[in-house]
Amino acid sequence: MDSFVFLGFGVDAWITIVTVFAMFTVLLFTRIRSDVVFLIAVGILHVTGVLDAKEALSGISQTSVAVVGVLFVVIAGLMHTGVLQWIVKHLLGTPKGYARSVLRLMLPVAALSSFLSNTTVVALFVNIVKMWSKKLGISPSKLLIPLSYASGMGGVCTLIGTPPNLIISGLYEQQTGHAMNILATTIPGLFCLAVGVLSIIALRKLLPNRQSPEAAFESTGDYTVEMLVPSDNQHIGMTIGELGLNSVQGGSLVEIRHFDDEKIVSPVPDDEPLMGGDRLIYAGQIGDLLELEKSHGLVNADHPVFHYDDAAKGSHHLRTAYINFGSHLIGTTMGTNGFEKTHGVTLVAVSRRGSRIEESPREVKLEAGDTLLLESVKEFQTDTKAMSHDLHFFESEDIPNIGWGTFVSSAIMIAMVALSAFNVLPLLQCAILAVFAMLIFRCCTPEQAMRSINWDILMIFACSAVLGIAIQKTGIAERMANGILDLCGTNPIVVMTAICFAGTFITEFISNTAAGAMFFPIMYEAALKLGYEPYPFLIALMIAVSSSFATPIGSPTHMLVYGPGGYRFSDFLKIGLLMNLIILAANILIVNLVYPLTPLP
Numbered sequence: 001m002d003s004f005v006f007l008g009f010g011v012d013a014w015i016t017i018v019t020v021f022a023m024f025t026v027l028l029f030t031r032i033r034s035d036v037v038f039l040i041a042v043g044i045l046h047v048t049g050v051l052d053a054k055e056a057l058s059g060i061s062q063t064s065v066a067v068v069g070v071l072f073v074v075i076a077g078l079m080h081t082g083v084l085q086w087i088v089k090h091l092l093g094t095p096k097g098y099a100r101s102v103l104r105l106m107l108p109v110a111a112l113s114s115f116l117s118n119t120t121v122v123a124l125f126v127n128i129v130k131m132w133s134k135k136l137g138i139s140p141s142k143l144l145i146p147l148s149y150a151s152g153m154g155g156v157c158t159l160i161g162t163p164p165n166l167i168i169s170g171l172y173e174q175q176t177g178h179a180m181n182i183l184a185t186t187i188p189g190l191f192c193l194a195v196g197v198l199s200i201i202a203l204r205k206l207l208p209n210r211q212s213p214e215a216a217f218e219s220t221g222d223y224t225v226e227m228l229v230p231s232d233n234q235h236i237g238m239t240i241g242e243l244g245l246n247s248v249q250g251g252s253l254v255e256i257r258h259f260d261d262e263k264i265v266s267p268v269p270d271d272e273p274l275m276g277g278d279r280l281i282y283a284g285q286i287g288d289l290l291e292l293e294k295s296h297g298l299v300n301a302d303h304p305v306f307h308y309d310d311a312a313k314g315s316h317h318l319r320t321a322y323i324n325f326g327s328h329l330i331g332t333t334m335g336t337n338g339f340e341k342t343h344g345v346t347l348v349a350v351s352r353r354g355s356r357i358e359e360s361p362r363e364v365k366l367e368a369g370d371t372l373l374l375e376s377v378k379e380f381q382t383d384t385k386a387m388s389h390d391l392h393f394f395e396s397e398d399i400p401n402i403g404w405g406t407f408v409s410s411a412i413m414i415a416m417v418a419l420s421a422f423n424v425l426p427l428l429q430c431a432i433l434a435v436f437a438m439l440i441f442r443c444c445t446p447e448q449a450m451r452s453i454n455w456d457i458l459m460i461f462a463c464s465a466v467l468g469i470a471i472q473k474t475g476i477a478e479r480m481a482n483g484i485l486d487l488c489g490t491n492p493i494v495v496m497t498a499i500c501f502a503g504t505f506i507t508e509f510i511s512n513t514a515a516g517a518m519f520f521p522i523m524y525e526a527a528l529k530l531g532y533e534p535y536p537f538l539i540a541l542m543i544a545v546s547s548s549f550a551t552p553i554g555s556p557t558h559m560l561v562y563g564p565g566g567y568r569f570s571d572f573l574k575i576g577l578l579m580n581l582i583i584l585a586a587n588i589l590i591v592n593l594v595y596p597l598t599p600l601p
Contacts, residue, residue, distance in 0.1 A: 008479050009474075009475070009476065009479060010474070010475070012048075012049070012050045012473075012474045013474040013475055013476050013479075015044075015045070015048050015050050015474075016045060016050055016470045016471060016474045016476060017476065019041050019044050019045060020041070020467060020471075020518070022041075023037055023038070023040075023041040024509070024510055027510060033389070033456070034456070034460055034511070035455075035456045035457075035459040035460050035463075038459065038460050038463035038464065038467075038514075039459065039463060041463065041467065042056055042059075042463045042466050042467070043056075045466070045467075045470050050470055050473075050474060051466065051469065051470055051473070055466065055469055055470075055473070056466060058465070058466060058469060059461070059462030059463055059464070059465040059466040060462050062167075062170055062461075062462060062465050063170055063173070063426075063428050064166040064167050064169065064170030064171075064461070064465070065170075065458060065461050065462045065465065066428055067160065067166055067427055067428050067431055068163060068166060068457070068458060068461055069453055069458050070428070070431040070432055070434075070435055071117075071160060071431055072117075072452045072453045072454060073435045073438065073444070073449040073452055073453065074412075074413065074416065074431060074434045074435060074438060075116050075117055075120055075452065076438075076444045076448055076449055076451075076452030077409045077412065077438035077443035077444045077449075078116065078409050078410075078413060078443075079120070079444075079452075080405075080443060080444045080448055081403075081405035081406045081408070081409040081443045081444075082403075082405075082406050083406050083409055083410050083413075086406055091104070091108045092104055092105065092108075092128070092132055094135065094136070095136070098138060098142065098201070098204060099201045101136055101138060101143065102143070102146050102197065102200055102201055102204075103197065105125075105129065105132075105143060105146060105147060105150065106146055106147070106149070106150035106193075106196075106197050106200070107150075107197070109121060109122075109125060109147060109150040109151055109154060110150045110151070110153055110154025110157070110193050111154060112154070113150070113151040113152075113154035113155045113161055113162075114154050114155065114157040114158045114161045114186075114189075115158060115160060115161060115413065115417060116161075118151040118152060118154075118155045118161075118162060118555075118556070118557050119151075119556045119557055119560065121151050122147060122148055122151050122557040122560050122561065123392075123560055125147055126144070126147070126560060126561060126564050129143050129144060129147055130144075130564060139208075139209045139210060140210075140564065140565055140566075141207065141208045141209060141210040141565040141566055141567060141571075142204065142207050142208075142209060144561035144564060144565040144567075145207055145561065145565065145567070145571070145572070145575065146200050146207075147557075147561060148555065148557040148558050148560070148561045149196060149200065149549060149579065150193075150196075150197075151557045152546055152547070152548070152549075152555055152557060153189070153192055153193045153196045153546075153547075153583070154189075154193060155546060156185055156188075156189040156192070156542055156543045156546045156547075157185060157186050157189030157190055157193065158182055158183060158185065158186060158189075158417075159180060159181075159182045159183075159184060159185065159427065160182060160417075160427065161189075162512065162546050163457075163461055163512065163513040163516070164512045164513055164515065164516030164542055164545045164546055165185060165516075165542045165546075167461065167464060167465055167468075167513060167516050167517055167520070168516050168520050168538055168541060168542050169184070169538075169542075170465070171465070171468060171517070171520045171521075171524075172520075172524075172534070172535070172538055175524065175534075176534075179426065179427075180535075181421065181423070182417065182420040182421050182427055183421050184539060185539055185542055185543065187590070187594050188539060188540075188543060188587065188590045188591050188594055188595075189543065191586060191590040192543060192547075192583050192586045192587055192590065195582060195583065195586040196579065196582070196583055196586075199578070199579060199582050199583075200575075200579075203575055203578060203579075206574045206575040206578070207571075207575060208565075208567065208568070208571045210565065210566040210567065225251075225281075225282050225289045226279055226280070226281050226282075227279070227280045227281075227282065227289070227292055227293075227298040227299065228277070228278070228279055228280075228298060228299045229274055229275065229276055229277060229278040229279075229280065229298060230276065230297065230298075230299060231276035231277060232276075233274075233276065233296075233297045233298070234297060235274055235296060235297065236274055236275060236276050237273060237274070237275075238273070238274055239270060239271050239272060239273055239274070240253070240256075240268055240269070240270055240271075240272045240273075240274060241269075241270025241271060243274065243296060245274070245280065245292075245296065246268060246270060247335050247362050247363065248282070248288075248289070248292065249288050249291065251282045251283055251288060251289045251361070252282065252283060252334075252335070252346075252347065252361055252362040252363075253268050253280060253281070253282055253346075254266060254268075254281045254282060254283050254346045254348055254375055255267075255268060255280075255281050255346065255375070256268050256272060256278055256279070256280055256281075257278065257279040257281070258275060258277070258278055266344075266346050266375065266376065267340045267341055267344065267345065267346045268346075269341075280298065283346075283347075283348040283349060283361055283375075319373075319374050319376075319393055320371060320372070320373055320374075320393070321371075321372050321374060321387070321391035321392060321393045322369060322370070322371055322372075322391065322392050322560075322562070322563030322564065323366055323367065323368055323369060323370045323372065323390065323391060323563065324368070324389065324390060324391065324392055324559060327366075327368065327389065327390040327391070328389070328390055329366045329390050329391075330366055330367060330368055331365065331366070331367075332365070332366060333362060333363055333364060333365055333366065334347045334361065334362040334364070334366070335362035335363055339390070340362075343387055344376055345374045345375065345376045346374065346375045346376070347361045347362055347372060347373070347374060348361065348373040348374065348375050349361050349372075349373040350364045350366070350370055350371070350372055350373075351370070351371040351372075351373075352367065352369075352370050352371070368562070369552075369562045369563040369567065370563065371563055371564075372391065392559075392560060392563075405441070405442065405443050408441045408443060409438060409441075409443040412434050412437045412438060412441070412443070413434065415434070415437075416430045416431060416433070416434040417430075419433075435449070460511065460513060460514070461513055464511070464513045464514045464516070464517035464518075465517055467514065467517055467518060468517035468518060468520050468521055471518060471521050471522075472521035472524075472525075476521075477521030477522045477524070477525045478525050480522050480525075481522055481523075481525035481526040481529055482529070484498055484499060484522070484526055485526060485529060485530070490530060492527075492530050492532055492537075492597050493588065493592060493597075495526050495530060496523075496536075496537050496540050496588060496591075496592075497584070497588050499519060499522060499523050499526060499537075499541065499544075500540050500541060500543075500544035500584060500587065500588065501544075501584060502519070503515055503516075503519045503541060503544040503545045504544045504545070504547050504548070504580050504584055506518070506519070506545075507544075507545045507546070507547070507548045507554060508548050508550050508551045508554040508580075509551070509554070512545045512546050512548060512555070515545040516541070516542070516545045519541055519545060520538070520541065523537050523538060523541045524537070524538065528600070531599055531600050532597050532598060532599055532600060533597075533598040533599075533600060535595060535598075536591055536592065536595035536596070536597060536598075539591050539595055540587055540588060540591040543583070543587045543591070544584065544587060547579075547580060547583045547584065547587070548580075549572070549575070549576035549577075549579040549580050549583070550572055550573055550576030550577045550579070550580055551569070551572055551573070551576065552567065552569060552572050554572075554576075558572065
């Protein structure tokens with residue numbers, strides 16, 4: 001078996017190829033958690049002998065993985081002291097015209113994303129941009145794609161701005177023993193950002209002009225109705241399930257308030273008894289719901305229990321959420337999936353691409369990007385994390401105070417970047433010192449710090465590095481590099497462009513971290529075979545694998561704006577394909593100007 005070779009690849013190489021392709025297929029077409037898929041892939045490579053135990057576990061000990069984990073805590077300090085909120089409040093202003101609006105939005109977002117998590121920055125800005133767009137008289141869909149693009153282009157401007165930069169620089173240090181400067185990608189990144197901003201302005205006609213999904217929820221009185229149970233109703237004593245009152249023609253039951261107004265039941269179980277004087281609050285089509293007067297002997301109440309505008313004043317809590325790509329809710333209905341019962345919430349209404357769906361909410365077959373209006377009689381704050389795989393909530397109920405801590409955490413962040421940029425200390429040591437400072441000066445509590453660490457992302461990050469090792473160890477990287485050289489010749493710029501183009505295409509469908517880990521050994525081997533120092537090739541690769549503009553699944557930030565913008569999948573394709581080509585050209589041009597190709601000695 002050891003001597004088996006097919007198409008130039010041995011057994012271990014084929015096991016790796018099949019495992020990687022199977023992993024990508026599962027990620028694309030199933031809803032299995034990404035970190036679980038990556039772990040299984042690494043496990044297969046270890047069990048089959050492709051990787052030994054040390055290699056399979058090497059991702060956990062990667063310096064770049066540790067840096068990402070520590071930076072989560074640094075960002076938590078900035079969030080809890082209100083630094084990001086303060087920046088947002090004072091940056092946007094009231095520009096005149098679309099071009100100035102794009103500049104006022106994209107430049108600060110890119111600057112923040114250079115040092116902070118892109119996802120965090122976009123999540124913070126989404127609601128702000130929606131309100132800001134109303135003030136400017138511009139459709140949110142004209143600004144939310146530029147918001148997401150800015151975060152991606154800003155992230156490549158520093159090594160800590162996006163995970164692929166860290167993983168590629170970490171692998172480069174392992175291979176050469178030389179660490180990249182934290183600002184290694186700054187000049188190329190800024191050039192690509194400038195080109196990107198100008199391209200957005202020039203191509204603005206390709207951006208859709210859609211209504212915000214929340215516009216469908218502005219008048220709650222249009223889809224909530226309260227029905228009373230008269231004391232002589234013949235159905236008293238029967239259960240909600242027996243009467244079929246939970247899901248009726250044109251709507252669904254949100255809650256029951258029993259006659260003493262003290263006991264509120266939501267969501268309503270099928271075995272809940274109906275009593276005289278009960279008030280049943282329904283969501284749906286008012287005309288259809290009023291038919292309950294005839295069918296079940298209910299009467300329309302004169303004074304509704306709650307409205308969207310004043311829900312927060314009482315015991316009711318209404319929140320808007322967007323269905324994530326990969327959510328278990330996709331393809332199901334709330335009436336059958338058990339989500340409401342599990343999380344103690346009730347679906348009030350569904351909006352899709354800016355328009356409320358005109359049918360019973362609990363009977364709607366849900367899609368990625370759908371906007372849900374959820375109601376609960378308890379606080380959402382403790383439950384949103386449990387629902388985070390399926391839904392994304394934008395409204396934050398934890399409003400930080402702007403004060404002394406705001407300036408302290410800002411100073412800590414600036415000091416961390418400066419110490420690393422001037423090579424006073426390695427990046428990991430700078431980040432650890434920053435965490436100590438955040439905790440000592442109480443910018444965040446130890447509990448907040450631990451909660452801020454996204455273990456799912458860390459696991460994907462570590463496993464991606466291991467897959468890169470497997471691709472290099474089994475000779476796949478060398479073989480692919482030879483294939484690219486045979487196809488493209490020995491012109492280094494052509495080879496660089498070809499691999500970057502492939503990286504840009506692949507990252508539209510898989511995480512940019514995985515793409516970076518997969519293409520690092522290919523680009524590294526190609527540079528060595530051409531006889532050039534790999535450094536500039538890898539700088540170009542960093543920018544390429546973070547340049548995913550053409551599909552909403554190409555970046556988590558695209559997923560965050562997909563629902564709020566009321567976008568369709570094709571909206572990203574129309575402008576994104578051109579953006580991919582424009583940024584690729586800008587990338588190759590500026591990298592070769594800033595880092596001229598150097599032959600190996």
